[in-house]
Amino acid sequence: EWSSPPFQQLSGVTQTCATKKVGWDKVAYFCYPFTVEMFYTQEDEDSLPQWPVLYFEVLSLDFWQRYRVEGYGSLVLPASPGVHVLTIPTWRPVELGTVAEMRRFFIGGSPELEDLTYVRIPSTFKGKRLSRFGFRTETTGSVTFRLYCLQQSKAFLENSALRQRMQSVLDRLRGFSQQSSVYNVLEAFQRARRRMQEARESLPQDLVSTSASSM
Numbered sequence: 572e573w574s575s576p577p578f579q580q581l582s583g584v585t586q587t588c589a590t591k592k593v594g595w596d597k598v599a600y601f602c603y604p605f606t607v608e609m610f611y612t613q614e615d616e617d618s619l620p621q622w623p624v625l626y627f628e629v630l631s632l633d634f635w636q637r638y639r640v641e642g643y644g645s646l647v648l649p650a651s652p653g654v655h656v657l658t659i660p661t662w663r664p665v666e667l668g669t670v671a672e673m674r675r676f677f678i679g680g681s682p683e684l685e686d687l688t689y690v691r692i693p694s695t696f697k698g699k700r701l702s703r704f705g706f707r708t709e710t711t712g713s714v715t716f717r718l719y720c721l722q723q724s725k726a727f728l729e730n731s732a733l734r735q736r737m738q739s740v741l742d743r744l745r746g747f748s749q750q751s752s753v754y755n756v757l758e759a760f761q762r763a764r765r766r767m768q769e770a771r772e773s774l775p776q777d778l779v780s781t782s783a784s785s786m
Contacts, residue, residue: 573623575609587632596712623648626687627714629661637679640664642711645690648718655718662708 575581583605590597611620625648629641642661649655664682665671675681688694692701 572614572620573609573611575607579608581607622650624691625716626690627659628684628687629712629714633679635679639675639679640681640683642714643684643687643690644714646716649720652720652722655720656715657718658713658715660713661711663711665707665709667707 585601585603588599588601590599592598607623609623613620624645626643626645628643631639631641633639640663642663644659644661646657646659649657664684666682684690686693686695
């Protein structure tokens with residue numbers, strides 16, 4: 572249920588990078604930028620979307636131009652927007668015996684995967700249970716990705732519009748409450764004024780005239 576524009580490049584090869592010693596490890600800083608744009612169309616509302624997977628293969632090239640497969644790995648793209656730094660462990664297939672290791676060391680070359688999707692679930696797999704019994708591997712290292720994820724959806728716009736409408740309603744309610752409080756104060760003032768007038772009218776006339784002359 573994912574699609575990409577026709578001009579979108581979905582595979583690529585990085586540049587070669589010399590390794591440097593960091594503690595006990597050899598580290599290569601590729602700093603290779605890539606951009607991927609994909610669209611998701613949900614047809615069945617009850618099913619959860621399966622997020623896209625990034626497959627990668629690490630190769631080494633020595634002074635004598637000998638290639639070796641150093642590892643395979645995969646990572647599921649983050650489902651939440653933002654900055655994500657993910658370190659993915661890698662592995663490579665191995666052959667039994669000393670001859671295979673000597674061939675790899677002196678001549679180069681090593682067992683490779685014909686289909687990169689075999690790192691997770693092969694694209695040709697149709698069964699219910701995937702068995703990797705007898706497939707020998709060894710861990711080799713790790714690759715770190717720094718991903719900047721952006722998401723756009725009409726649902727986000729609808730939610731923001733709904734929040735704006737709710738905010739405007741709250742603002743109007745606040746205005747109504749302020750207006751009603753002013754009305755309450757004015758009504759209380761009018762009631763107090765009427766009570767003062769009634770109390771003054773109930774007093775004797777000579778007392779009211781004496782107090783008025785003294786004032």
